[in-house]
Amino acid sequence: MDQMERNIKSMVDSVDVPSAKLEETVNRSLQIAKKQNNRAFNRRQNIFASIASIFILAIGALLFTSFYQNEVGKQSDVLEKSIIYQVGDDALKRMVEEGKVNNISLVAEDQGIRVFFEEAYLDNNQMAVSYRIDGLDLSRGDIETSIKWDYFINGDLIGHHTFGGLVKSDLFYKGGIFPLHYDTSIFPSESEIKIQITHIDDIEGNWTFQFPIVKNDEHxxxxxxxxxxxxxxxxxxxxxxxxxxxxxxxxxxxxxxxxxxxxxxxxxxxxxxxxxxxxxxxxxxxxxxxxxxxxxxxxxxxxxxxxxxxxxxxxxxxxxxxxxxxxxxxxxxxPSYSGEAYKWDEITAPFETGSVLQLDSMIKVAKIEENKNSTVIYYEMEEEFPIFPIIVNNDKTIELEAKSYKIENDYIKVTYPKVNSKDSVHLLMYDGTYNFxxxxxxxxxxx
The missing domain is CATH 2.60.40 (Immunoglobulin-like)
Structure with missing residues (x-):
């Protein structure tokens, strides 16, 4: 290895980038350098400086790409593991995305049943605590269970509570959000919360959790x-x-x-x-x-x-x-097991440009755009009609509702969550008379 090779190698001794990418970048730089070996010595310093600049830019790009992919991966991992994100409403999902939900990661075990408290969030309108239960008998015919608990704030007993109709398999596989329905506007800005579960599935025991929480005070x-x-x-x-x-x-x-x-x-x-x-x-x-x-x-x-x-x-x-x-x-x-039930008539159209849904007024698809994180449909409509078609698949396991809209020239530009290109979907509206x-x-x- 000549001096130029040693100089380039020494520039990356302390740089943390993927080894394969690093080796590829170094070798590419050395190849450029070796092509210059037969030229005059007084140009070698200029060549080295040029190569070093190229090399630094390449390493910088690798570092940025590595950092960005790492951060995106971390965020995706957080959302995938968050029970509040998976089962909460869209506002709680936003709190998870913005990093405003606290990880508490507590476990209590009694009578062969383990309860996990994962996350907690508090503001002046609601409190959300995510949990999972392991150890319930899922083989029995009764698929639902109930929980009884006592609730304390800063050592003061708030009350005794019972919550039923909980699906056992969901509590194990998905988790849930603990049913804490209180006027949280009276909670202090900083509180010590204690939840003492006394019965699960009619089994008496003691599953106690205590944790501090800071309220998001905007009100x-x-x-x-x-x-x-x-x-x-x-x-x-x-x-x-x-x-x-x-x-x-x-x-x-x-x-x-x-x-x-x-x-x-x-x-x-x-x-x-x-x-x-x-x-x-x-x-x-x-x-x-x-x-x-x-x-x-x-x-x-x-x-x-x-x-x-x-x-x-x-x-x-x-x-x-x-x-x-x-x-x-x-x-x-x-017919319905619960009494009265109604099936609304559906109006459907292909998910493609030119499709028409005819209600009292016509809705026509003028254009469809696929962006990185969203699907955008431009509709021709007789008037601003803020109820828009839903994007669904045949068995309705996918239902994408409009997130926002904006009037652009003669169209209404409607933004939806991203449609997966692999999914076979169509447009749907429920037939009826809409009086705005x-x-x-x-x-x-x-x-």
Whole structure:
């Protein structure tokens, strides 16, 4: 080995890169150098400097690529192992992605049953603790089980609780999120949590877990008291909105100008909720639960209907638009073990440019784009109609709903999660009459 080879070799003694890539880079640099051996000596220093520059750039690129792939791999590994990410709602998934969920990794064993507490998250609207159970008898015919536990905060007993209907195999293979339904806004910013499980599957024992937790304190409560009316006498009021990192809670009142069946098998009163981005991208949020003090499904003429909406926040935006709508589905009643059940008629179309779904108004696929992390469909629509087709496969094991939309020229650009090219999918909408009360739309800003 001549001096030039030794100089190049010495430059990488302390650089941590994959050995195969390193050897390839060094050999390539030496080959360039050897081609210059017969040239004048006074050019050797310039050659060495050029080679060294090329070499440093190559090593830098290798280091960056290695670091990036390593970080992406770590993130993917975290998401795959996180029970909260796998079984939680989209807002909790975002907390995992942003690194705001704490790993607690605790184990308690008694009566041959091991319980694992994996992660914990706390804000002013909810607490989530992920867990798994190993040791339940999965061979017995009863596939469900129950848990009894006592709950303590900073040494104070909050209460005794029982939760049933838990699928045993899910607790072993998937895990779950512990059912901690409390008003967490009264929790201190820093707390010592103690959960003492006393019964699992009617087996008495002692599985005790204690861990500290710091609350994500962001909490905005705003009295809105804004009412919109349309020309037909319908009214919509947002009374109050409450926001935490994971949830938007909206207290609202709707008053219709005629009698309406709100929640039958074929008719429903719903809301479109969009988070408005700075670039006018409308991010679709979904109401996951809606409680009311109204005891009848039939809402009569000019009788206020009060509703409390729970909306997981999938994006960190503080400006929202809420639009009430009413849908009358076409379909029929079908047999069910639980009583009444209804099957809505489906309208489908191929997942391809030119496809048309015909409801009261036409939806046509003008263009499909495949990006690295998303699938984008440009629709031609007669009007802005913020209910979009779902991308599904034949047995509906894949259901990709629209994440956001934006008006671009004569199209509505709709972004979906990435469609796997190997999956055979089509577009689906449920047939019905969708009545959107656009004149009742209310925008709120919470920051």
């Amino acid at each position: 905005i409560v705003k009295n809105i008291n804004l009412t919109k009316k349309d020309l037909f006498g319908n009214e919509f009021t947002i009374n109050q909105a409450e926001l935490s990192p994971t949830r938007l809670l909206v207290d609202a009142t709707t008053k219709f100008n005629f009698t309406r069946n709100l929640f039958s098998g074929l008719s429903q009163h719903r809301f479109v909720v969009v988070a408005i981005g700075e670039d006018d991208e409308m991010h679709l949020e979904r109401v996951v639960s809606s409680g009311s003090d109204f005891r009848d499904e039939i809402v009569k003429h000019n009788i206020p209907y009060n509703e409390a909406m729970v909306i997981p926040r999938t994006i960190n935006i503080y400006k929202y638009k809420i639009i009430p709508y009413y849908v009358q589905y076409n379909g029929k009643q079908v 009360y656009k004149d009742l739309a209310i925008e709120i800003t919470l920051k």
